[in-house]
Amino acid sequence: MPSSNAFIAANNTAGDESVMLVSSLRQEQACIGRNLVLMTRNPCEITQATGFPTVMIPNAPMADILEVPARYRVTDIQLDPTRAWALDAAVMQADAGYGPLAPALTFADHTVYRIRGEVFNNTC
Secondary structure, eight states: OOOOOHHHHHHHHHHHHHHHHHHHHHHHHHTTTTTOOOSSOOOHHHHHHHHHOOEEEOSSOOOTTTHHHHHHHHHHHOGGGGGGGHHHHHHHHHHHHHHSEETTTTTTTEEEEEETTTOEEEEO
């Protein structure tokens, strides 16, 4: 088990990384023209640091992941290496211009994708 100091340092790092998302999340919300809800691997940290609502990415196949947006009004999904096995094919489709996801152009590092069925403005 990590020491208390290591645990605190890890949490501070997670918070710092989440705070860096605020500007891009605000731009994304303005672009899509509705309240942004982010599906992520770190929902507590991101919501606490940014104020944006989040839900956990299920540890499930893409078909199951795509059931979540309709239930929780999720607009965007943040990529995470722990879910690459489920998301990689959809990301490749999105980068080619089709499939259930679309690149969120407000994230130049391509770490966040829009859920096409929930977001109707995919132009900005």
